[in-house]
Amino acid sequence: MIEHISTEKIHDLLDGLLSAAEEDQIRSHVDECAVCRSEVAQLGDVVQAVRGLPRSGKAPDGIWEGIQDRIDGTRPGEVEQGSVVEFPGASARRRRFHFTVPQLAAAAVVVSLMSAGTVWMAVSGLGSGSAPAVATAEAQGSAVRAAGLEEVGYAEAVRELEDIVQQGRDLLAPETVATIDRSLQTIDEALADVQAALEADPSSEVLGRMLVNHQRSRLRLLRQAAEAVWARS
């Protein structure tokens, strides 16, 4: 049986990432194997076509006017000088935040403590100490373990912390931002796996606990990131 070239090797060939010896070997095989020849030709056509696309276009009218509205009355570098931190990617049509650095610092501390604390108490079953409150918290804790933290303000807490971290990204070192993003991605992927598994087996307590643990990790990471923003501000 002929062993065909792996798809990865074909991409590496098209990207020019193979050594001369490897390339010779693959090209020899391609000369003799119609299946691989066809695959190389088809993928090669795709790559060539995409690389041949025009890199410039024609921006629609009216974009400059929107920019002008937003920079009108300001001078370049005002943000760099540290008075205001703007939500990256915000536009006039979307939600916009303008916090001074001291406001941002205060928000980071308050929100991280309140949001994370509230959620943590609910998950841990810690109430105010009175019997009804403890009973309620215990019942809530059980529900939370089955359904994740969505019922106890997890989404809201995460959103608030994400906003703070997002707005303070520029205050952090690029390596720190990259590490935070990578860690969040890892947790998000784990969360997605568990959520998918829970859809197939919604009554699984093990999966419920895993979901809560991953959500706690996410909250903890965001809180640490918000604290890092605070420390830099």
Next chain:
Amino acid sequence: MTERNQNDRNDLEEMGALPARADDLAKSPGSESVEELVRRAQAGDARAFEGIYRQTADRMYALCLRMSGDGEEAVELVQDVFVRAWERLGSFRGESLFTTWLHRLAVNLILQDRRSKGRRRAREVTTSDLEHFGRTARRSLPGTRVDLERAIAALPDKARRVLVLRDVEGYKYDEIAHMTGVSLGTVKAQIHRARGLIKEKLEA
């Protein structure tokens, strides 16, 4: 010209961001160069900044349109890029070409914007969206292959972004891994998947 400037220029020429052998990317007949405009804009001249916009907006729009796969979002992103550039002008020290600096700022902003949105909602692309995108591409990217543009726009967000960075914008795999904050292996897998999906789409 410093070695770093020359390297930036070479990279941009390879990427198609610069016309090859153009002595000054930004020098067009009857207009100031981008570098001259930048100096004036840094002093607070908003009209000079508009001049920068006029000379670079088409390139930025094409980047934002392909990276987002959405015409309206691309307009918002272009505005965000130039507002951010205005805010950051003070940090541009001329150590690279301004267009290199602007391009990297745009890519970072687009990736940040998508990361932020991606955690909140998954993007769903409908047939109607793609037809609308096709019309936008036909109008905004003259001379392009609309079927190919639609196939790229239909890709999953992450796969589309890395494919555009690699095969359209000409970034290297390791640069993309650094910019997106994911491993080299993941970037390669996403690009391979994207190319495969486009092949299937074009064959269908």
